Amino acid sequence: xxxxxxxxxxxxxxxxxxxxxxxxxxEARLNLGAVYTALLTQASExxxxxxxxxxxxxxxxxxxxxxxxxxxxxxxxxxxxxxGKSTFVNFVALCMAGEVLxxxxxxxxxxxxxxPADDERRFExxxxxxxxxxxxxGPLLPVRVVLRDFAARGLPAKGKRVNAxxxxxxxxxxxxxxxxGDFVPHLKQELLERGGLLLLDGLDEVPEAEERxxxxxxxxxxFAASFQSCRILVTSRTYAYQKQDWRLPGFAEAVLAPFSPxxxxxxxxxxxxxxx
Numbered sequence: 001x002x003x004x005x006x007x008x009x010x011x012x013x014x015x016x017x018x019x020x021x022x023x024x025x026x027e028a029r030l031n032l033g034a035v036y037t038a039l040l041t042q043a044s045e046x047x048x049x050x051x052x053x054x055x056x057x058x059x060x061x062x063x064x065x066x067x068x069x070x071x072x073x074x075x076x077x078x079x080x081x082x083x084g085k086s087t088f089v090n091f092v093a094l095c096m097a098g099e100v101l102x103x104x105x106x107x108x109x110x111x112x113x114x115x116p117a118d119d120e121r122r123f124e125x126x127x128x129x130x131x132x133x134x135x136x137x138g139p140l141l142p143v144r145v146v147l148r149d150f151a152a153r154g155l156p157a158k159g160k161r162v163n164a165x166x167x168x169x170x171x172x173x174x175x176x177x178x179x180x181g182d183f184v185p186h187l188k189q190e191l192l193e194r195g196g197l198l199l200l201d202g203l204d205e206v207p208e209a210e211e212r213x214x215x216x217x218x219x220x221x222x223f224a225a226s227f228q229s230c231r232i233l234v235t236s237r238t239y240a241y242q243k244q245d246w247r248l249p250g251f252a253e254a255v256l257a258p259f260s261p262x263x264x265x266x267x268x269x270x271x272x273x274x275x276x
Contacts, residue, residue, distance in 0.1 A: 001180060001183070002175070002180055002183050002187070003097040003100055003101050004097075004101065005178060005180065006093055006094075006096075006097040006142055006144065007094060007097040007098055007101060007103065007106070009144075010032065010090040010091070010093040010094040010097065010142075010144065011031045011032050011033060011090075011094050011106065012031070012032070013030045013031055013032045013035065030274060030275075031105070032087070032090055032091055032094055032106075033091075033094055033095075033098070033105050033106035033110060034105075034270060034274040035267065035270045035271050035274050036087070036091050036110075036270075037116065037259075037263050037266045037267040037270065038064050038065070038066065038113065038115050038116070038133065038263070039064060039065040039083075039084050039088055039256055039257075039263075040062040040063070040064055040065070040115070040256070040257045040260065040263070041062060041063050041064065041065055041067075041068055041077075041254045041255060041256055041257055042062065042254075042255045042256075042257045043062065043063045043068070043254060043255075044061070044062055044063065045061055045062070045063055045067075061115070062257055063254075064115055064133050065077060065088050065254065065256065066092075066111060066112060066133040066134070066135060067133050067134050068252075068254040069092070069135075069231075069233055070133075070134045070135050070136055070137070071134075071252075072251075072252040072254075073231055073232075074224060074231075074232050074248070074250050074251040074252060075232070075233050075234070075251060075252050075253075075254060076203070076233075076234045076235070076236060076241060076248060076251045076252070076253050076254070077233060077234070077235045077236075077254055077256065078235075078236055078237070078238040078241055078253060078254065078255045078256065079235075079237070079238060079255065079256035080237065080238060080256075081237060083256045083258075084256060085201070085202075085235035085236075085256065086201050086202070086235065088235075089144060089199045089201045089233065089235060090144070091111070092111065092142065092197070092199060092233070093142040093144045093197075093199055094106045095107055095108060095110055095111035096108075096111075096139055096140055096141070096142040096197060097142055098110075099111075099139035100139045100141075108135060108138075108139060111133070111135060112132045112133040112134070112135050113132065113133070114131050114132055114133070115131070115133065115262075116260075116262035116263050116265065116266035117262045118260050118261050118262040137231065140195065140196050140197040140231060141187070141190055141191070141194075141196035141197065142196065142197045142199060143171060143187070143191070143196055143197070143198050143199065144199045144201070145167070145170070145171065145198070145199065145200050145201065146201050146202060147200055147201060147202045147203055147205065147206050147216065148202055148205050148206045148207060150167065150170050150206075151206035151207055151208075151212055151216065152206075152207055153170065153173070154166055154167065154169065154170030154173070155212065155215055155216075155219075156215075158208070158211050158212065158215070160215070161218075162215045162218050162219045162222070163218070163219065163222045164219065164222040164223040164225070164226040164227070166219055167219050167220075167223050168188070168223070171187075172184045175187070191227050191229070191230050192227060192229065193229065194229060195227075195229030195230045195231065196229075196230050196231075197230065197231050197232075197233070198223070198227070198230050198231070198232045198233070199233050200220060200232065200233065200234045200235070201235050202235060202236070203216060203220070203234050203235065203236035203240075203241065203246065204236045204237050204240035204241065204246065205237070209240070213245060213246060214245070217245070217246065217247075217248060220232075220234060220248055221248055221249055221250075224248075224250065224251075232251075234248065234251065238255055241253070
């Protein structure tokens, strides 16, 4: 029941930022898994990564967001507004839930699908030998938290000390509100013993972010220390996270790159194919 809820919520695609006039009409027919296009970061592939992927005679390419998430136990994904940070969070949660549910529409195969080619020459070459993105950790139990909601309903008054328990209580309260309270102890045991994937979206987008900065930073760091088996992804706008007092100890950083011509082509193709 929990995974079905994640699958439904994460798969809803909001078009308000694309075309407000047609958003309400089209959203009934669109889902994220059908039109999602893999995101690239500004980091390039390392020689080790190229050897592992059996790449010997092609130029370096940028690492995808999935590759970065695969390589870092703790990761902050940075990008400008509208760059796809929240969409990536939803897509990862969708694919993880879909893999465990055995859903053919979204799963680990979709998560690791080969990156789009940037030009016709590379497109023809990649068609002959497609290179999937890397994911070595199997289907992890996803837990998705929108940090502005947590700040509004889960944080104590400004200036009060916070810890991991505040975030856990918020997660438990959200499950109880969804009539899934019976799952709370099982989820906690899973995260503590086997681990999972905690997806914290919008580090800098909480209400009164400047005043709440110390609390948000502390609760995320404390939760990471308590749930050490969990992989954790945090998203934030780039310019905000560049401030030293936002940075999370022990977290790697990756910055999303603008869409390449190949990504634009793939997105448009998938969009129209899905609508048709």
